[in-house]
Amino acid sequence: MNHSNFWDYFRKGALANLPVAASVAAYGSVLGVLAAQKQISWPVLLMMNLSIFAGSAQFVMVDMWVAPLPIIEIILAATAINLRYLLIGASLNPVFQGSNLVQKSVVMHFVADENWAVTMAAHRRGAASPGFLLGGGICLGMVWCCGTLAGHQLGAVINDPRMFAMDFAFLAVFTALAVSLWRGKSDLLPWLTAAAVSIGADQLLPGKWYIAIGGVSGALVPALRSWYRREGP
Amino acid sequence: MSLITGQEAILLTIGGVAAATYALRFGGLLLSERLPKSGGFNEFMAALPGTILLSLVIPGIFSAGPGGWLAALATAGVAHKTGNLFISMGLGMAIVAIQRNFLA
Numbered sequence: 001m002n003h004s005n006f007w008d009y010f011r012k013g014a015l016a017n018l019p020v021a022a023s024v025a026a027y028g029s030v031l032g033v034l035a036a037q038k039q040i041s042w043p044v045l046l047m048m049n050l051s052i053f054a055g056s057a058q059f060v061m062v063d064m065w066v067a068p069l070p071i072i073e074i075i076l077a078a079t080a081i082n083l084r085y086l087l088i089g090a091s092l093n094p095v096f097q098g099s100n101l102v103q104k105s106v107v108m109h110f111v112a113d114e115n116w117a118v119t120m121a122a123h124r125r126g127a128a129s130p131g132f133l134l135g136g137g138i139c140l141g142m143v144w145c146c147g148t149l150a151g152h153q154l155g156a157v158i159n160d161p162r163m164f165a166m167d168f169a170f171l172a173v174f175t176a177l178a179v180s181l182w183r184g185k186s187d188l189l190p191w192l193t194a195a196a197v198s199i200g201a202d203q204l205l206p207g208k209w210y211i212a213i214g215g216v217s218g219a220l221v222p223a224l225r226s227w228y229r230r231e232g233p
Numbered sequence: 234m235s236l237i238t239g240q241e242a243i244l245l246t247i248g249g250v251a252a253a254t255y256a257l258r259f260g261g262l263l264l265s266e267r268l269p270k271s272g273g274f275n276e277f278m279a280a281l282p283g284t285i286l287l288s289l290v291i292p293g294i295f296s297a298g299p300g301g302w303l304a305a306l307a308t309a310g311v312a313h314k315t316g317n318l319f320i321s322m323g324l325g326m327a328i329v330a331i332q333r334n335f336l337a
Contacts, residue, residue, distance in 0.1 A: 022319070023317070023318045023319045026318075026319040026322075027318060027319065027322060030322070044243060044247070047247055048247055051247060051248070051251035052247065052250050052251045052254055053254075054254050056286070057250060057254065060289065061246070061247075061250060068242070069239070069242040069243065069246055071242060071245050071246045071249065074246050074249075074250065075246065075249040075250055075253060078250040078253070078254070079250070079253040079254070079257070080285055081285055081286075081289070082250075082253065082254045082257055083257065083278070083281055083282070083285070084281065084282035084285075085254065085257040085258045085261055086257045086260060086261040086264075086268075086278065087261060087278050087279065087282075088258070088261060089257065089258050089259065089260065089261020089262040089263075089264075089265065090261040090262065090264065090265035090268050091261075091265075092261075092262055092265075093262060093265035093266070096262065104259070104262060104263075105259055108255075108258045108259045108262055109255055109258065109259075111258055162333065163330065163333060163334055164326070164330055165304075165325075165326040165327070165328075165329035165330040165333065166326075168297070168301065168304060168325060168326055168329040168330075169322060169326055170293075171290050171293050171294055171297070171301070171305065171325070172304065172305070172308045172321070172322040172324075172325030172326055173318065173322050174286050174289050174290045175290050175294070175305050175308045175309050175312070175321075175325065176308055176309070176311075176312035176318050176321040176322055176325075177286055177312075177318065178283060178286035178287050178289075178290060178309075179309050179312040179313050179321075180312065180316065180318075181282050181283035181286060182283065182313070183279075183283070187280070187283060190280050190283070190284055191283065191284065191287055193284075194283075194284035194285075194287045194288045194291070195287060195288070195291045197288070198287070198288035198289075198291050198292050199291060199292050199295050201292075202292035202295075202296075210288060210292055211285065211288050211289050212285075212288075213288070214284065214285075214287070214288025214291070214292075215281060215284045215285030215286075215287075215288045215289075216281075216284075217284075218280065218283075218284030218287065218288065219276075219277045219278075219280040219281040219284045219285075220277065221280070222276040222277070222279075222280045223273040223274070223276045223277035223280070224273070225276070226272055226273040226275075226276045227272075227273040230272070230273075
């Protein structure tokens with residue numbers, strides 16, 4: 001792919017992500033408010049945005065951000081949330097046909113759920129490329145930084161965030177995100193399992209272990225179903 | 234309180250999450266030829282994003298009381314109908330805020 005072609009795709013990718021960018025800015029501002037309430041300074045928030053660039057994991061990190069910082073627990077919880085990136089990365093293989101390792105290693109950092117979804121949709125029309133993916137990622141990254149930092153400013157002046165249900169924002173965002181991952185009736189048993197096990201683990205264990213334990217238990221249901229079908233009677 | 238302001242703890246936490254996240258993104262692409270395309274492992278990895286997010290919210294909703302349950306149901310319903318993250322989130326927050334300000 002020649003040079004000007006890359007930036008042409010870059011521009012197209014950035015424009016294609018503008019509609020979702022509005023939504024990203026909005027929930028970014030909620031994250032900013034929550035971060036300010038946890039006394040996380042704006043440079044630290046900005047560092048998170050640039051180095052991690054994964055909204056859901058950042059929400060979890062901010063939620064778990066209490067003194068003394070539970071370093072291992074936060075890393076494990078955020079990694080569990082981000083395990084989906086392994087699949088997202090794998091699914092992008094056809095988009096990167098013919099690009100070199102340096103390009104792959106740079107562009108992959110800027111892959112978020114939203115520009116991945118937009119890129120995969122464009123790929124089905126034959127209109128996706130690493131430039132398109134990166135353009136979307138940079139667009140979302142800028143909006144993400146603006147949204148979170150604006151929210152951080154706002155968070156400093158809100159006295160009682162409970163009255164604005166700010167503490168519920170986290171649950172609401174992830175409830176909506178979870179619904180978008182519902183794949184149909186076959187998810188019913190895995191989801192019921194995850195719900196029951198996570199509630200049980202929350203009651204019995206300290207910290208946030210219920211996230212990984214509930215998630216793994218639920219995901220084991222279809223895996224066991226598949227193994228049973230192959231090995232079974 | 235000394236640890237939360239400790240620069241090392243903050244850098245270690247953010248650095249750890251950043252390294253793990255990047256490894257998953259780039260590793261997924263590099264391993265794409267080798268990851269199994271079917272079978273139990275694939276079923277597990279495909280189901281995991283949904284079950285993880287669900288496990289993340291369910292205990293919190295469960296302990297939030299009737300106002301929280303109603304808000305979560307409304308959020309899920311609108312998210313399912315519209316697919317709009319911001320509207321669904323706003324509705325859930327509005328229900329909880331109204332309940333706390335006027336009904337509690």
